[in-house]
Amino acid sequence: MKITNNYNVPEPLVTLASKEYYSKGASQYSVTELMAPPKVKRLREKYDAEIEQDVSDMLWSMLGSALHVVMERGQTEGYISEERIFAKVDDVTVSGAIDLQKVTPEGIVLIDYKFTSAWAVMQEKTEWQQQLNIYKWLVETVKRKKVVGLQICAFIRDFSRHETKEGYPNSPIHMVDIPMWDSVTTETYVRERLEMHRNAKVAQDFEEELQPCSDEERWMSETTYAVKRDGRKTAIRVFKSLEEANELALKEKGYVETREGEPRRCVGNFCGVSKWCEQYNGGFHVTA
Numbered sequence: 189m190k191i192t193n194n195y196n197v198p199e200p201l202v203t204l205a206s207k208e209y210y211s212k213g214a215s216q217y218s219v220t221e222l223m224a225p226p227k228v229k230r231l232r233e234k235y236d237a238e239i240e241q242d243v244s245d246m247l248w249s250m251l252g253s254a255l256h257v258v259m260e261r262g263q264t265e266g267y268i269s270e271e272r273i274f275a276k277v278d279d280v281t282v283s284g285a286i287d288l289q290k291v292t293p294e295g296i297v298l299i300d301y302k303f304t305s306a307w308a309v310m311q312e313k314t315e316w317q318q319q320l321n322i323y324k325w326l327v328e329t330v331k332r333k334k335v336v337g338l339q340i341c342a343f344i345r346d347f348s349r350h351e352t353k354e355g356y357p358n359s360p361i362h363m364v365d366i367p368m369w370d371s372v373t374t375e376t377y378v379r380e381r382l383e384m385h386r387n388a389k390v391a392q393d394f395e396e397e398l399q400p401c402s403d404e405e406r407w408m409s410e411t412t413y414a415v416k417r418d419g420r421k422t423a424i425r426v427f428k429s430l431e432e433a434n435e436l437a438l439k440e441k442g443y444v445e446t447r448e449g450e451p452r453r454c455v456g457n458f459c460g461v462s463k464w465c466e467q468y469n470g471g472f473h474v475t476a
Contacts, residue, residue: 272284300339339365
């Protein structure tokens, strides 16, 4: 991947962005790679030399790397920082780097740091459950230690003290409790993901079409229906149901504007490979 500097930020920041702080060690898959859509992983490897990212878009990842370095140096009694754990699943090695382990008399609480948005905290992202529960499985399988809790320590980059929405975090650093899975559920999930990645690699090696990303993997937003009236710029109301929208439009003597859902991961190029993806460039909706 090439780092660009389109906005002429100071060179030390470019150097910092170019440094590789992350290593998955002697494993074929890290936890984050395992969770990623197989199609994305294969395209990233194929087009690695052509992928570009501007340093201005790497602010939060750089802050995340800096936080990890600081926390690793500031070891505290009763806590284990930045430990990478390796597990063998058949002929494949999977590893996960756990940000923080809080050791208690009852067992271990696993904590992961996230620079994220208030919206993500309020939605409790599925990926957080997957990631933390694989960490739990690694600790219990490899270290033979009991895990009694999973938490996200969220650093909320868009926090506002004036926000009054229900469920909005009450501080810029917010702890999120993550539901725990049993070990059988997690191992089944890990094996399913490994099989999907194996199949994707075989397909790429034989120049076959890769399995499309699912709507969930593409962060597909819902299609909504806005009730509007001529002469008014904003919608009177937005519905998830076309039937409800039509009812109000009839009552208000207005009309319904359909707002198609879109794959936010692809549109924002959060995968980094949308320009080479025939699934995205060929249209939003595909068979998963």
